[in-house]
Amino acid sequence: xxxxxxxxxxxxxxxxxxxxxxxxxxxxxxxxxxxxxxxxxxxxxxxxxxxxxxxxxxxxxxxxxxxxxxxxxxxxxxxxxxxxxxxxxxxxxxxxxxxxxxxxxxxxxxxxxxxxxxxxxxxxxxxxxxxxxxxxxxxxxxxxxxxxxxxxxxxxxxxxxxxxxxxxxxxxxxxxxxxxxxxxxxxxxxxxxxxxxxxxxxxxxxxxxxxxxxxxxxxxxxxxxxxxxxxxxxxxxxxxxxxxxxxxxxxxxxxxxxxxxxxxxxxxxxxxxxxxxxxxxxxxxxxxxxxxxxxxxxxxxxxxxxxxxxxxxxxxxxxxxxxxxxxxxxxxxxxxxxxxxxxxxxxxxxxxxxxxxxxxxxxxxx
Amino acid sequence: xxxxxxxxxxxxxxxxxxxxxxxxxxxxxxxxxxxxxxxxxxxxxxxxxxxxxxxxxxxxxxxxxxxxxxxxxxxxxxxxxxxxxxxxxxxxxxxxxxxxxxxxxxxxxxxxxxxxxxxxxxxxxxxxxxxxxxxxxxxxxxxxxxxxxxxxxxxxxxxxxxxxxxxxxxxxxxxxxxxxxxxxxxxxxxxxxxxxxxxxxxxxxxxxxxxxxxxxxxxxxxxxxxxxxxxxxxxxxxxxxxxxxxxxxxxxxxxxxxxxxxxxxxxxxxxxxxxxxxxxxxxxxxxxxxxxxxxxxxxxxxxxxxxxxxxxxxxxxxxxxxxxxxxxxxxxxxxxxxxxxxxxxxxxxxxxxxxxxxxxxxxxxxxxxxxxxxxxxxxxxxxxxxxxxxxxxxxxxxxxxxxxxxxxxxxxxxxxxxxxxxxxxxxxxxxxxxxxxxxxxxxxxxxxxxxxxxxxxxxxxxxxxxxxxxxxxxxxxxxxxxxxxxxxxxxxxxxxxxxxxx
Numbered sequence: 001x002x003x004x005x006x007x008x009x010x011x012x013x014x015x016x017x018x019x020x021x022x023x024x025x026x027x028x029x030x031x032x033x034x035x036x037x038x039x040x041x042x043x044x045x046x047x048x049x050x051x052x053x054x055x056x057x058x059x060x061x062x063x064x065x066x067x068x069x070x071x072x073x074x075x076x077x078x079x080x081x082x083x084x085x086x087x088x089x090x091x092x093x094x095x096x097x098x099x100x101x102x103x104x105x106x107x108x109x110x111x112x113x114x115x116x117x118x119x120x121x122x123x124x125x126x127x128x129x130x131x132x133x134x135x136x137x138x139x140x141x142x143x144x145x146x147x148x149x150x151x152x153x154x155x156x157x158x159x160x161x162x163x164x165x166x167x168x169x170x171x172x173x174x175x176x177x178x179x180x181x182x183x184x185x186x187x188x189x190x191x192x193x194x195x196x197x198x199x200x201x202x203x204x205x206x207x208x209x210x211x212x213x214x215x216x217x218x219x220x221x222x223x224x225x226x227x228x229x230x231x232x233x234x235x236x237x238x239x240x241x242x243x244x245x246x247x248x249x250x251x252x253x254x255x256x257x258x259x260x261x262x263x264x265x266x267x268x269x270x271x272x273x274x275x276x277x278x279x280x281x282x283x284x285x286x287x288x289x290x291x292x293x294x295x296x297x298x299x300x301x302x303x304x305x306x307x308x309x310x311x312x313x314x315x316x317x318x319x320x321x322x323x324x325x326x327x328x329x330x331x332x333x334x335x336x337x338x339x340x341x342x343x344x345x346x347x348x349x350x351x352x353x354x355x356x357x358x359x360x361x362x363x364x365x366x
Numbered sequence: 367x368x369x370x371x372x373x374x375x376x377x378x379x380x381x382x383x384x385x386x387x388x389x390x391x392x393x394x395x396x397x398x399x400x401x402x403x404x405x406x407x408x409x410x411x412x413x414x415x416x417x418x419x420x421x422x423x424x425x426x427x428x429x430x431x432x433x434x435x436x437x438x439x440x441x442x443x444x445x446x447x448x449x450x451x452x453x454x455x456x457x458x459x460x461x462x463x464x465x466x467x468x469x470x471x472x473x474x475x476x477x478x479x480x481x482x483x484x485x486x487x488x489x490x491x492x493x494x495x496x497x498x499x500x501x502x503x504x505x506x507x508x509x510x511x512x513x514x515x516x517x518x519x520x521x522x523x524x525x526x527x528x529x530x531x532x533x534x535x536x537x538x539x540x541x542x543x544x545x546x547x548x549x550x551x552x553x554x555x556x557x558x559x560x561x562x563x564x565x566x567x568x569x570x571x572x573x574x575x576x577x578x579x580x581x582x583x584x585x586x587x588x589x590x591x592x593x594x595x596x597x598x599x600x601x602x603x604x605x606x607x608x609x610x611x612x613x614x615x616x617x618x619x620x621x622x623x624x625x626x627x628x629x630x631x632x633x634x635x636x637x638x639x640x641x642x643x644x645x646x647x648x649x650x651x652x653x654x655x656x657x658x659x660x661x662x663x664x665x666x667x668x669x670x671x672x673x674x675x676x677x678x679x680x681x682x683x684x685x686x687x688x689x690x691x692x693x694x695x696x697x698x699x700x701x702x703x704x705x706x707x708x709x710x711x712x713x714x715x716x717x718x719x720x721x722x723x724x725x726x727x728x729x730x731x732x733x734x735x736x737x738x739x740x741x742x743x744x745x746x747x748x749x750x751x752x753x754x755x756x757x758x759x760x761x762x763x764x765x766x767x768x769x770x771x772x773x774x775x776x777x778x779x780x781x782x783x784x785x786x787x788x789x790x791x792x793x794x795x796x797x798x799x800x801x802x803x804x805x806x807x808x809x810x811x812x813x814x815x816x817x818x819x820x821x822x823x824x825x826x827x828x829x830x831x832x833x834x835x836x837x838x839x840x841x842x843x844x845x846x847x848x849x850x851x852x853x854x855x856x857x858x859x860x861x862x863x864x865x866x867x868x
Contacts, residue, residue, distance in 0.1 A: 010758070222732050223723040230716065233709035239668060240698070240706045241720035242689035 021295040021306075024341035032334040036326060046320055050331075053319020054312030058199060060319070065201040066271060068311035070095065070280070072208045073263025074289025075296070075303035076215050077128075081146075081256040083219065083298045084248065085232035085357065086139075087350035090150030091260040092286035093157030094131045098124035098261030100161045102268040103184045103275035104169070106191040113190030120191070121265050128261020129254040131157065136253035140246065147350065158281045165277050181277040193270035204266030208304075211259060215300040218255075228252055235357055260286065288335075294342035310335065368393050368525055368556045369414070369445070374423035376409055383409040384420070385580040391525065396547060396557045398567040398588075401577035401600055402653055402821060407560045410577075411527050414558075415447040416440040427525075446518030447527040452510050454502045461485040461498035464517050488519050493549055508539035515546065526550060527558045532566055544570050562600070562653065564593045564860050576600055597856030601653065601823040610807065610847075613831045616644030618677075619695070619815035620665070620784045625674035625684075627660050627839075634660045635839045637674070642815040644783065647806065649830030653859050654821040657839035659701060662788055662819060666698045667691040668706075679783055692721060697777040701788035701819070703766070707773045710762035714754055715743040717761050718776050750775035751801065767794035774802050778809060785809060788819045803829060823852060823859075837861050 033043035054064050074091045081088040105120040135153055138144040166182040193203040219225040231238040231248050239245055264280060272279055280286065288310050289303075296302025317331030370390040376383045384406045391397050399407045412418040414425060416434030425432050427443045434440045437447070454463050461482050470477045470484065485498040494512050502510060511531065518526055528547070532540045547570050551557055561567060567574055568588060576584040576599040584599045620642040627635040635657050642648045652658055663669035665676050667688040676684040678694040692698075700706035708717045719739055722728050727738040743757035750771045754764060761769060774790060787806065791799040806829060810816055820826050826833060833850065835843040835858040843858045857863070 221734055221736075223729045223734055224732060226716065226719065226723050226734060230709055230712065230720065233711050236706050237709045237720065239688060240666075240700055241723075242687070242692045243723075244687065244689060 017297045017299075018302075020345075021297070021342075024295070024338055025309075028334045028337035028341070031337055032330055035330055035333055039326060039330075041324060041326055046324055046326055046330075049323050050313070050316035050320040052316070053323075054316030060315065062199065062201045064308060064312045064315045065205050067315055068308045069201075069205045069208050069270065070263040070267045070283075070285040071289045071292060071307040071311055072304055073211060073259050073266065074286040075292040075307050076211055076289075076300060077132075077256045077260035077263070077286075078290045078293035079215060079219075079296075079298045079300055079303055080228075080259060081252055082293065082349060082353075083232050084228035084252040085235060085353045086136075086146055086249070086252060086256075087346075087353050088132070088135060088146045088150050088253070088256060089290065090132055090135050090146075090153055090257075091263075091289060092280060093150070093154035094128035094257045094260035095264035095267075095286050096154075096157045096161050096280045097127040097131050098264030099268045099280055100164060100184075100264070100275050101127040101261070102265035103187070106187045106269060107185045107274070113188060116191045117193065117269065120269060121262060124261040124265030124268075125258040126261070128257035128259070128264070130257070132253045132257025132260070133250060136249050140249060145354065154286075158278070161275065162277050165275050171274070181279075183277065184275045187269070187273045191269070192273050193266065202266075202270035204270035207262070207266065211262065212300045212304045215259070219300065224251065232353070263289070287339075290346075291335075291339050291342050294345050295338070310338075367391070368428060370426045371410065371414060372424050372426070374410060374413060374420045374425075376413060376418060376420050382580045384413070387423070387577075387580070387582050389575055389582060389585075391556050391558060392573075393556055394551055394554055395572045396551050396559065396570050398559045398561060398571040398574045399577060400562055400564065400567055400574060400596060402562060405577040405600075406580040407577045408529055411447065411529060411558060411560055414440065415445060415527060441521055441523065444522070444524040445527070446521060446523035446525070447529065448511065448514045448518065448531055450529050450531075450533060452514055454510060454513060456501075456503045458502060459498065460496055460500050460502065460505070460513050460516075463502055463513055464488075464498075464520050466517070468521060485516065485520070488516055492516075492519060492546075492553060494519075494546060506539075508535055508542060511535070511539075511543065512546070515550075524554075525556045525558070527560070529560045530562075531559070532561065532563060540566070562860075564596050564600075565862075567596065568593055593860065593862055594853040594857050597860050597862075598823075598852050601821065601856060601859065610829075611811070613643075613646040613810070614813075615646045615831075616813060617680075618643050619679055620817060621675075621677040622661075622665065623675040623677070625661070625664060625676065626672045627657075627664055627669065628672045629660070633839060635664065635671075638836075638839070638841055639674075640834050640841060640844075642784070642817050644813045644815050645810060646831040647810050647816040647818055647829050649826035649833045650817070650819045650836055651823060651826045651833050651855055651859055652821070652836035656836050656859075658788075658819045658821075658836060660839075661836070662698075662701070662786055662817075665691075665817075666696065666786060692780075692782075695782045696784040696786065697721075697780040697782040698786040699774055699777045699788060699790050701792075703770050703773055708761050708769060710760070712761055713758050714747065714761060714764075714772065715739055715757045717772065718743040718746050718757075720776065721780060746772065746775040746779060749779075750805075767798035770794050771798055771801065774805065778805060783814060785814050785816045786819075787816055789821065790818070791820075791822070791825060823855065827852060827855070835859055 036043040036046050053060055055061050074095060077091040077094065101123040102120040105123045106116050109116050109119055131153065135146060135149040138149045139146055165184050169184045171183050171185040195202050196206060227238065227243045227248055231243060231245065235245065267279065268275055289307065292306035292310055293303045295306040313331055313335055317328050320326050321328045367390050372388050374384050374387045387410050401407045409418060413420050416437045416439050432443055464485050465481050470480045482498045489496050494516055496509065496512055496516065502513065531543055535543060544566060547557055547559065559571065571588045574586045574588060574591065574596065575582050576596060578600065618641045623639050625635055625638040638661060650658055660669060664671045667686055671684050674684065675682050678691060678696050681694055683691045683694050704710050719728060727735055728742065729735060740757050747754050747757065752768045752771045752775065754768065764772065777785065790802050806816060818826065818829060831847050833845045834841050835855060837859060
């Protein structure tokens with residue numbers, strides 16, 4: 001039981017968890033290369049261009065990090081819930097309500113600008129948490145599977161936000177061109193999250209980094225993390241050991257909702273400066289976050305890296321398209337294949353969770 | 367000899383369901399296979415009926431070696447099985463169900479008249495009265511079972527296997543069934559009856575096999591045995607008693623009063639009252655499935671009781687949370703180490719920490735202290751001789767015995783006044799078993815109140831100062847150490863009375 005063996009065990013563990021996603025990413029890029037070849041371009045040059053476009057210049061890198069911000073938060077929301085055994089997919093709905101809450105507080109709160117930002121963030125966190133608790137409650141009270149409730153609630157949130165920004169809260173001035181999506185009023189400059197430095201990404205990214213650290217700390221260092229992990233690994237064992245399953249359910253759902261809600265707020269306050277109809281739904285931030293979390297096997301730091309990678313794929317893809325005349329769809333294909341691989345993982349985890357929970361609910365009758 | 371099974375072995379994952387089982391059936395004979403739940407009696411018959419395939423061994427039917435891929439192969443060889451769960455179409459008639467898959471046709475159509483006539487003939491020949499045109503949905507359970515039997519007779523099977531046929535029947539229906547079984551044997555059919563109800567066995571069988579832990583442990587002619595002997599064979603012989611000092615008992619630390627549990631309208635526990643004093647080990651003896659698991663879940667807070675009280679160290683803890691009950695002074699070695707007692711995918715550290723995660727020095731204000739947690743895990747591993755390579759390895763990497771030792775270590779180290787101990791040595795080797803037993807005796811002499819549940823009569827008899835016998839959710843007897851013998855205990859466990867053994 002010496003230290004060297006422990007160390008080797010840890011290393012092997014890391015290699016083991018990292019190999020599978022790395023292979024998935026590699027295969028995806030290889031298949032992407034085939035597509036590029038078919039189009040008649042050089043895949044090496046194309047990927048070079050993509051990497052340059054994502055990370056090669058400060059502007060590009062900052063663009064990537066900006067795009068990564070809501071993805072990271074959506075990923076953390078998934079990490080928190082899934083690691084605890086709840087296959088919630090409500091990040092999108094919670095993110096939409098968070099984005100909308102931040103836009104409303106930022107625009108309408110009769111307070112000085114410096115005060116409106118923290119209140120907007122709090123409101124977004126609360127909106128996400130409450131919405132997430134709703135699916136937790138549906139599960140506890142009526143046995144509604146998370147997959148069903150959260151997916152349905154995502155639509156409700158999106159159409160509710162669409163209604164708000166199309167009718168009662170629509171900004172009449174902004175919508176000069178008919179083709180534009182409806183929007184809420186533009187936030188004054190002092191109510192937006194400013195760039196960290198001139199030419200840098202906005203403060204939302206830094207807050208997301210802090211969120212990663214907080215999540216990592218909760219998972220690794222607190223008894224909350226321990227209890228939630230035990231509940232995820234074997235709910236009956238957690239029950240037997242005296243862990244309050246109900247309290248854990250709500251704590252986990254709240255934390256997950258807070259992450260997603262804040263992700264929406266960062267996008268509103270740091271990037272768009274208002275709520276624009278479909279701004280979360282059409283970009284698929286929450287879903288990309290879920291893929292990132294799955295790639296990272298629910299590790300918060302890994303989720304951060306995967307989020308930046310996936311954001312870079314989208315941002316670099318546009319450069320590749322402009323400079324090499326390769327359709328953006330190539331990037332969609334690559335991301336699609338990664339998603340496909342990760343879906344297999346997702347289904348496996350979710351099916352396992354549901355089975356274990358069912359047993360725990362049914363008492364000892366396995 | 368109509369069939370013979372030689373050296374059949376069948377394992378599921380790591381569990382040996384059948385271990386070198388050999389048995390045979392004579393023509394016109396009624397053979398019973400008895401054993402507790404999980405003894406392997408259903409598995410061996412599923413193998414004969416083609417529902418499971420053996421890992422090794424051979425099956426010989428009518429002198430020819432056979433290999434059944436599925437039940438239709440077995441059926442073709444003349445073997446039929448009445449399953450516990452009937453497979454009938456609710457909306458079809460009795461006759462339609464009986465001829466299903468072997469319909470009598472006229473051209474492309476089913477010949478209804480001939481079908482009904484044939485069914486009526488079989489029904490009369492074997493004296494199994496039935497209305498061929500009744501709908502299954504309108505038939506009571508006893509009649510449905512009769513339809514299952516007729517289905518097998520229609521297919522001309524010579525060997526009929528009954529799997530726990532009386533489990534679903536009322537007492538009157540059971541009498542009718544036993545009559546039917548006798549009649550079938552008289553008509554030349556060979557019968558295998560799988561059951562754990564010994565009264566039925568004695569009522570109809572010619573010969574009996576007793577199975578225990580996957581093995582055939584005894585073969586008896588019905589005329590040469592009695593319920594008492596079979597009961598003992600079923601649950602195991604007591605070993606030599608441990609050298610045990612008389613108990614120095616103190617205050618009552620655990621008590622249940624009129625504990626009731628109703629599940630889905632069925633009374634699982636009826637007025638269970640028992641008590642355990644400081645410094646004594648109290649055993650609960652019973653054939654598994656008679657309410658022991660539910661009783662323990664009610665005491666430990668894993669299940670809500672319907673009525674009655676559970677007192678832990680004098681405080682009524684019925685229907686309180688597991689946390690509160692544990693804090694009141696109770697630790698619990700669970701009956702199934704991987705289902706309840708551990709997280710197999712978690713590390714040893716994580717598994718030893720359970721129930722202590724909010725205690726200093728393992729955490730303070732919600733922040734965990736990894737060093738203390740690791741040292742605690744190492745201490746338990748060392749003190750209980752758990753063979754492990756690192757506290758960071760996964761629980762699932764340990765052997766069953768070592769995993770069990772770790773769980774025992776965790777719960778014993780909580781050092782609570784009350785210790786609930788369920789099947790502490792199930793499926794582990796003798797060495798680990800003795801280590802766990804001596805730990806239990808240590809806790810006893812240091813004044814703990816220990817409630818021991820085990821389906822191994824051996825274990826109960828050698829460790830307990832007092833024994834309660836549980837049958838169908840009721841306490842049917844209470845004995846002091848030395849005042850009972852295994853035969854009487856065995857009788858009570860299967861629902862007999864002391865008088866039956868005289």
